Amino acid sequence: MRRAYLVPGLLAAALVTWACTDDIIGVSYPASPTGLYYVLEPSGDPAAPSGIVLHWNAVNDPALDGYNIYSRGTANESWGLRGTTTSTSFHDEGVPHLQYYVTAVNVDGGESDPSDYVAVDERLRLPAPQSLISISLDGAIHLEWADNAYQSAPDGFDYYRLYSAAYDLDLNLCGSDWVLEGTTVSASFLVAGITNGRPRCFAVSAISIEGFESLWSGLRYDTPRPDGHNVILYTAAADAAQSGFRFFRDLNNDGLVSRTELGLVGAASSGTNDFVLTDVGGTLYLTAQRANDSLQVYGTTPIASLTDIDIAPAGGYTRDQISAVPLWGYVFQMVEGAFYRYGSIRVSAVGPTYVIFDWAYQTDPGNPELSRIAR
Template identity: 30%
Template sequence: MNNKTLALFTLIFFTIILSSCNNVTNYDDIAPLPPKNIKTITGDNRVDIYWDPSPSTDVAGYNVYYSYSYNGKYTLIGSTKETYFIDSEARNGNTYYYAVTAYDFNGNESQLSDDIVYDTPRPEGFNQVVFDYLQFPDQSAYNFSSFSVVPYNSQNADFFFENYNGTYYIDVWKDSDIQDMGITKDIYDVDYAPLTGWVPLVEGENIKYAEAKIGHTYVIWTWDNHYAKIRVKEITSQRMVFDWAYQLVEGNRELKRADNPTTRKETYKIVIRKR
């Protein structure tokens, strides 16, 4: 072997050694920081989960976990490179706690996110129709628990529609409550049922009522302590078309989103229904 060949082999050998040393030196075993500001949007048999990106620069993606309690065991439900994830396996009436981790290109995974985030999916419906109870009494009310139109004087009527000399109303019986939340762009704009501000009962009357206005969303606190919302889409002299959402869990005010449940106070209604 001549000197030129020997020098070439020596160069290759040291290049391999240096490369190996560099790989060892550059190996990353530091996990990225977890994401923050986890938020959820309550859906019908689904929960949409959003978060702010991890501040770490080497994030390859995120893992999403759920549990049935904040301090319980968290189970991986999916991974994504985006900053949102849809839990399409969530079921109405069940409460889920969510946490998100970040992982890097070397497989290092962060701790679970700290945010206290839970959600209870609930059913919803669109383009439902009820009719004026004075003209069509058997098709004038809606019962959220059965997702069905019922007569206005049914024990199961949660609200009914009224055309009173050209002014339109959404009526509830006196053991229920209603509140106009104002103009909204869709049914999802109202996150939570309010704690106060319900329409008062007029002395001597058996119903409470709010004027029905197209584009407004109304929250209803039903006689059996459930919360629902409806958004009016169309009104004629005979009928009202609306979208709705209904929380299956008694006393749970979630109608869209759960961000910081530690600040919430639940209220309950205990009523024996009378007409």
């Protein structure tokens, strides 16, 4: 269904003056085109679409030669020929004019009366999507937002556009290298295939069936990070070779993070783990091992998943051992050179001599993002 607003004073204006008679004998005139409508081409700038595509119904005339497209930039300007085509659509590149109409032309040079005209009416633009949130994932970011644009005009809504750009964590500034990540009709989107440890800005806009692009949502930044699931860690007495955990160890000393250097399970006796599992009187504890490592319980209640751990706290870490409790989250702070690095775990099960947990690690030095959600 196409939408339109009637503009007072414009409908009564004559589009063009046409002669009632013609002195050229034998010239016939085709019927006027019908069903004219337009679709704008979004550009990312709501005020400057990249173009407009006009569509109309074909004129059934064996002598038809083509169509003329006319436009004007304001309601007070004269109409001018914008282009010609033999198809039933026309692409006008660049910022579109305000109004358009189409005529049919036959092989004798006869031109029809104008079609009804269409006006590019910005009042059909949808509101900007609200409440953009994100969840950090391994090589991906999950985005969600309120579906207010669709709810404001279900018959006028078409789809959402997702954008991203680089983000400078130190300057708290989004870059200017915005790119289109994709489109969706739902109020969520998974941005996949992005590099862990590299922060990015995100925004979403809503597109109407006419192609009007809304203003952007508020900007959201997030940083993907690697994670792992269902890791089993034992006490040293139960399995000495699998009693310590290291989030990241630069095994080849190249300063880069590779998959084989993440989520390492080893012996507590090595002394190089971020934490080990200890048994004190039948209670299992998480104990920081490396000299500059510390930890804390995340929040005051159990968490549903690892992604519930969003920003690593700035303080409150301890070297004291903390009991491992099923469904609770824990955050680790580790000193690496001049920066802190952060990791998190969610314990899913505790056995007599072992724990099972999921983990996440932020590879961007100094970045506390483990999962970014609404706060």
